[in-house]
Amino acid sequence: MIKTVLHPVSDLAKAKAVYAALLGVEPRTDGSYYVGFDTEGQHIGLVPGGGPQGMTSPVAYWHVTDIEATLAEVTSAGATTKEPVRDVGGGRLVATFTDPDGNVLGLIQDR
Structure with missing residues (x-):
């Protein structure tokens, strides 16, 4: 089941504000390397610069x-x-x- 989707972002602070407004919740994890939101059984993560994986587009994760x-x-x-x-x-x-x-x-x- 897909429960986690990670999004690469260029500006973590700006992206955090947009996703908080979209999801209607504050981040559960809020660091300089990762911001994660949990809502309705879904985890949405923001990864600055694509993280160590070098993501260039969102990645869906199956648990x-x-x-x-x-x-x-x-x-x-x-x-x-x-x-x-x-x-x-x-x-x-x-x-x-x-x-x-x-x-x-x-x-x-x-x-």
């Missing part, structure tokens, strides 16, 4: 129970790993891959 198995399954079906599984802290693992058309998709597993 899965076994990230390694899911990544193996999608790559055997024709996807290409973009960013291998890595721990981003707090027991959360993330990975990204591209579909055959080059669209970037993400996976998240919470331990």
